[in-house]
Amino acid sequence: MIYKKNDARIITRGMKDGLPICLGYFAVSFAFGMLAVTSGLSVLQAVGLSLTNLTSAGQVAGVSLIQAGADYYEMALTQLIINLRYCLMSFSLSQKIDRKAPFFHRFFISYGITDEIFAVAASQKDKVGPGYIYGLISVAAPGWVLGTLCGAVAGNLMPASLVNALGIAIYGMFLAIIIPQAKSDKVILACVAGAMVLSALFEVLPGLKRVSAGFVIIIVTVVVAGTAAWLFPVKEPSGEDREHGT
Amino acid sequence: MEHNIYIYILVMAGVTYLIRALPLVLVKREITSPFIKSFLYYVPYATLAAMTFPAILDSTGSVLSAVCGFGTALLLSYMEKSLLTVSLCSCGVVFVVERLIL
Numbered sequence: 001m002i003y004k005k006n007d008a009r010i011i012t013r014g015m016k017d018g019l020p021i022c023l024g025y026f027a028v029s030f031a032f033g034m035l036a037v038t039s040g041l042s043v044l045q046a047v048g049l050s051l052t053n054l055t056s057a058g059q060v061a062g063v064s065l066i067q068a069g070a071d072y073y074e075m076a077l078t079q080l081i082i083n084l085r086y087c088l089m090s091f092s093l094s095q096k097i098d099r100k101a102p103f104f105h106r107f108f109i110s111y112g113i114t115d116e117i118f119a120v121a122a123s124q125k126d127k128v129g130p131g132y133i134y135g136l137i138s139v140a141a142p143g144w145v146l147g148t149l150c151g152a153v154a155g156n157l158m159p160a161s162l163v164n165a166l167g168i169a170i171y172g173m174f175l176a177i178i179i180p181q182a183k184s185d186k187v188i189l190a191c192v193a194g195a196m197v198l199s200a201l202f203e204v205l206p207g208l209k210r211v212s213a214g215f216v217i218i219i220v221t222v223v224v225a226g227t228a229a230w231l232f233p234v235k236e237p238s239g240e241d242r243e244h245g246t
Numbered sequence: 247m248e249h250n251i252y253i254y255i256l257v258m259a260g261v262t263y264l265i266r267a268l269p270l271v272l273v274k275r276e277i278t279s280p281f282i283k284s285f286l287y288y289v290p291y292a293t294l295a296a297m298t299f300p301a302i303l304d305s306t307g308s309v310l311s312a313v314c315g316f317g318t319a320l321l322l323s324y325m326e327k328s329l330l331t332v333s334l335c336s337c338g339v340v341f342v343v344e345r346l347i348l
Contacts, residue, residue, distance in 0.1 A: 020333045048252075052256075053258050053259050058258065066254050075254055087269055090267070094269055110267035113270070162341070168319075170305075172337070173329050177290075178295060178323075180323060192292075225285050225293075228292075
């Protein structure tokens with residue numbers, strides 16, 4: 001793979017693929033900005049939080065802990081649990097990143113490992129170079145930060161119907177990532193269906209209801225992906241070109 | 247409030263960054279175990295599906311509009327439309343459905 005010569009094109013491709021993430025982020029972080037300000041954070045703090053954390057569930061939980069005046073260690077522990085899924089993604093990405101790329105890039109790419117950026121990067125057919133991920137981050141992250149800013153400043157000025165409609169954007173994107181793969185691979189289809197059913201059970205069953213959202217994602221992922229890997233190990237790809245999703 | 251909000255933010259950012267960076271920085275070699283390889287192959291699909299459902303049902307103003315948006319997204323992504331198309335069309339359907347109800 002000669003990515004040196006194609007750097008600009010690869011970054012541009014990343015930026016283009018980052019656009020739907022940017023829009024989805026804007027919608028979600030807009031709501032977060034409103035929440036943060038009504039929870040007692042200043043606009044600067046809300047924006048700073050989004051810029052440094054770049055994560056939805058963790059930030060929402062963080063704001064409620066700040067409001068409750070929780071201890072710092074409790075904050076750290078909560079973030080650890082909610083964001084533990086990034087550990088899985090980072091691990092997965094460590095296998096997906098082009099090995100020829102200089103190592104220091106990994107320190108910067110790490111900042112941008114979110115559900116969406118990971119999903120888009122992981123669904124690429126080949127190994128991904130740092131440039132592609134930088135492209136994704138450079139478009140997606142500003143959407144998250146700007147959305148927070150706009151939500152914090154002008155949350156009440158936007159009609160609710162528009163905010164509601166934007167709320168589904170991120171999930172539409174998730175489905176656009178997983179459904180086409182599920183169409184062609186029955187095991188992936190089973191993973192998708194199984195994960196949805198399992199996470200729905202966590203939502204409705206009395207005992208499981210108390211498990212936090214971050215933990216549900218971890219448990220469901222480990223159980224479903226683990227079962228699939230145990231029952232249907234992926235055939236060893238012969239060439240680099242078949243290496244999608246690992 | 248005795249706690250400083252900026253320290254909270256630093257704690258959050260520090261923990262979150264370390265979770266993201268450690269595996270990527272520490273795992274340098276290619277993994278050969280078929281089980282781990284397969285596991286990592288299935289991870290994104292399981293994670294995204296778990297995050298999407300049932301959370302998508304609460305993502306809009308009403309469950310009805312969310313179901314319509316969900317259906318739209320399923321149909322369009324089955325037709326292999328682009329991420330942006332699927333995303334915006336489901337937003338559009340939610341918007342229209344909520345207008346019709348109100």
